[in-house]
Amino acid sequence: ILNVEQSPQSLHVQEGDSTNFTCSFPSSNFYALHWYRWETAKSPEALFVMTLNGDEKKKGRISATLNTKEGYSYLYIKGSQPEDSATYLCAFPRHSNDYKLSFGAGTTVTVRA
Amino acid sequence: GAVVSQHPSWVICKSGTSVKIECRSLDFQATTMFWYRQFPKQSLMLMATSNEGSKATYEQGVEKDKFLINHASLTLSTLTVTSAHPEDSSFYICSARRRLAGNTGELFFGEGSRLTVL
Numbered sequence: 001i002l003n004v005e006q007s008p009q010s011l012h013v014q015e016g017d018s019t020n021f022t023c024s025f026p027s028s029n030f031y032a033l034h035w036y037r038w039e040t041a042k043s044p045e046a047l048f049v050m051t052l053n054g055d056e057k058k059k060g061r062i063s064a065t066l067n068t069k070e071g072y073s074y075l076y077i078k079g080s081q082p083e084d085s086a087t088y089l090c091a092f093p094r095h096s097n098d099y100k101l102s103f104g105a106g107t108t109v110t111v112r113a
Numbered sequence: 114g115a116v117v118s119q120h121p122s123w124v125i126c127k128s129g130t131s132v133k134i135e136c137r138s139l140d141f142q143a144t145t146m147f148w149y150r151q152f153p154k155q156s157l158m159l160m161a162t163s164n165e166g167s168k169a170t171y172e173q174g175v176e177k178d179k180f181l182i183n184h185a186s187l188t189l190s191t192l193t194v195t196s197a198h199p200e201d202s203s204f205y206i207c208s209a210r211r212r213l214a215g216n217t218g219e220l221f222f223g224e225g226s227r228l229t230v231l
Contacts (some may be wrong), residue, residue, distance in 0.1 A: 004156070034219065043117065044208075046219035089157070099145060099210055101220065105156040 004092050006104035013080045013111050020076040021107040023090030027071030034091040034101060035064055035075055044089060047075075080111045115141045117209050119223025126197055127231055134192045134226045136207035143209035146190040147220070148182060151204045160205075163190040187212075197230040204228075 005024040013019045025033065032051045038044040048057040053068040061078045077084050087108045091101035116139040126132050136146055144165050149157040161171045161182050169182035179201075181193040190209075194201050206225035210218055 009154075036220075036222075041224070043222040043224050044206075044220075045222075049219055099218075100147065100159055100162060102159075103149075103157040105154065 004090060004102050004104040006088075006090060006107050008107060009105065010108040010110070013077070013084075013109060015080060015082060015111055015113050017080055018076065018078045019080060019109065020074050021088065021109075023073045023075070023104055025071050025073075025090070025092045027069060029095075030068040030071075031093045031095070033066055033073050035073070036089040036091065037086045038089060038106070039086040047088075075107075077109065080109070082111045082113055085109055085111045115139075115209075115211065115221040117143075117207065117221045117223045119207055119226055121226055122224060123227050123229075125229045125231065128198050129196055131193055131195045132197055132228060134194075134205055134207075134228075136190045136192070136209070136223050138188045138209045138221070141209075141221075142187040142212050143190075143221075144187060144212050146184060146207055146209045148180070148190075148192050149206050149208070151206065151225075157206065160192075194228065197228070199230045202228055202230045 007022050034049050035047040036044040037047050048064050050066040055066040057064050063076045066073045087106040089106045091103045118137045120135050146163040148160045150160050151157050159172050160175045161169045163169045163182045163184040165184045165187050171177045184190040208220040208222045
């Protein structure tokens with residue numbers, strides 16, 4: 001089982017402030033990195049699937065970067081809003097032809113109005 | 114977007130009884146579904162992979178006789194916790210991938226089921 005580490009475990013952000021957090025994964029045998037957002041009482045939803053070193057993806061105020069050589073990805077939230085409050089999960093396929101993902105424990109973001 | 118529905122959301126049962134959890138893909142065909150378990154403050158742990166028309170493959174340490182998985186159609190997988198005991202109390206969640214999606218294809222999740230065994 002591959003270790004996918006996320007930090008911090010939780011963070012509190014004032015509305016309007018920007019924040020970021022990290023997903024670390026083994027840099028050898030990289031295939032893809034997934035980010036999911038999981039709001040309370042809802043289903044986790046895919047944000048990004050990233051495959052290329054240096055890749056940067058954006059969806060609204062949320063963006064992510066990927067460094068496959070050093071094994072990390074950052075997720076950024078710009079101008080946080082209360083609706084951004086959620087747990088953000090990253091996940092990593094274990095093999096190239098394996099659709100099974102190893103998940104991090106998540107970073108729980110709470111945006112205070 | 115693709116929708117996966119999971120039922121029940123909450124279930125409380127007596128020790129020794131069996132509980133069935135359903136996972137349905139509502140608007141797409143899912144040849145593969147995944148079942149996870151989550152303990153408090155921990156990551157989603159893959160229990161088993163459910164393949165339509167064939168036997169499920171279980172992760173190391175997961176008892177296949179305890180956690181029965183059936184994937185009878187392209188839109189339905191079920192997880193049955195047999196002879197449940199308090200240590201089986203946990204949060205169970207399913208996900209599905211579209212047909213022909215590679216490992217860069219996103220997963221679509223159900224809402225999860227909270228099982229409490231008394």
